[in-house]
Amino acid sequence: MSARQRCERPLRQGFTTGSAAAAATKAALNLLLTGGAPGVADIPLPPGAPEGRLAVPVAGAERDGDTARAWVVKDGGDDPDATHGATIACVARLRPLQDIGPCIELDGGRGVGRVTLPGLPVPPGQAAINPAPRAQILMAAQEALDQAGYAGGAELLIEVEDGEAIARHTLNPRLGIVGGISILGTAGVVKPFSHAAWQATIDSVLRVARAAGLQAAAFSTGRRSERLLMARRPDLPERAFVQAADFFAHALRQAAALGFTAVVWGCYFGKLAKMAQGLEYTHAHAEPTDFALLSRLAGDAGCTADIREAVARANTARHALELVPEGPLRREFARLTAQAALAAARGFGGPDLKISICCFGFETGVLAEAGAEK
Structure with a gap:
């Protein structure tokens, strides 16, 4: 079929x-x-x-x-x-x-x-x-x-x-x-692709972590980003890590409601772009990528008009990232996108939650970070 x-x-x-x-x-x-x-x-x-x-x-x-x-x-x-x-x-x-x-x-x-x-x-x-x-x-x-x-x-x-x-x-x-x-x-x-079931799983993992006395949670959008985040944050126990998938707002709100004092998000640039848009749910098919936003961020990073126009016409968020030349320009573009995502995260998590975001490169390493490191 x-x-x-x-x-x-x-x-x-x-x-x-x-x-x-x-x-x-x-x-x-x-x-x-x-x-x-x-x-x-x-x-x-x-x-x-x-x-x-x-x-x-x-x-x-x-x-x-x-x-x-x-x-x-x-x-x-x-x-x-x-x-x-x-x-x-x-x-x-x-x-x-x-x-x-x-x-x-x-x-x-x-x-x-x-x-x-x-x-x-x-x-x-x-x-x-x-x-x-x-x-x-x-x-x-x-x-x-x-x-x-x-x-x-x-x-x-x-x-x-x-x-x-x-x-x-x-x-x-x-x-x-x-x-x-x-x-x-x-x-x-x-029921296929039940959002409620996944949200309930996030809630259960967070409750167990809080009952164990943990005050920091580490969210990831999938297995690969979780493995990279674990390597980046060896100070956090395994029980702190939660695969929150696309439930950007729900995970942050639940962490705040349960009394966590700090969270870190690990993701790739595609999800980071959706976070920067302020979307509560970041699935690829839920809302289109806002390439106009990415074009503006590319301009703020110092990209030329030609690059900004190319980013505005990109096919995917990854494509938009790759249109920005490697080196300082790309790092600044990613950093500004992470800062926009951090602002959205703070809107969902509230003023008492210390939030940081770590975006990983598609091949290797950390592409950008925003917020407190720990």
Whole structure:
């Protein structure tokens, strides 16, 4: 399928790790209670979700004595993440009414992370199953018990195949979640390119950093800029670094709201130009690059009229940068752009937040810096 065809067709929704766990739970309990597991589990979505229910394919189920295990392959739809394709299972055991009363116990097993630091919705020591998916799993389990007329309870253990390896590609190590992935999902479904999900991730990383006593945060627009910023700022611990992507204003406002005293942004010139425009969200397709602004900044840097005109007609921000001759002129052009970005950042972060910006060259090294170094 071509890129154009992908753009023209409707984007496909997926489901969260929480929905996968809930479906596996219902299938495992059905196998224990009725002797058969459904090929598709009909499950409730978390409380407060805009949609009510979801049908989730069940990849398999098996019984072993008094336990049953069912598993689901997590599908991220057209917004795949590190957990897309992960096998998420539930091992279930029934508990008679006379043993414990009508109680459902839920824990995380192999491949599900465990929280070790404060600042997350789950307290330290517990399995990394967030409140909304926890409620969803328990609702699905209760449905299965009620539908079978079973008055007792159940023990549920959520597992994720290769969860510890998958977690290395997530923010869990930085959040102090060890041993596997988190079971997440406030809505139960994954909507492609969810801004809310990314913003919630930024918020979580910042909260954990503040709970650990950190006062400085280091934002980057991606993995490469984060690696360069880490090398530039070895004084900051890994937990201070946040991949904030295009959420320029949100990250700064949240840092200020949580009481950080200093932030540094690491980026390349393309994002720097969008920051200099004062855009809250700097994605390449959200707003066009303001080449008139870049042309004015090139003039302020001392570029000739010919260069300013060429910058005004540039194709991309990188192209505009490369039209300015290497050496003092280009460095001054980049510095002035960084200063404009810094002014915008201060507008978003407020007067009490000490902000600096570090723009990296496309090939190597630091292109420009603005604001306090630390």
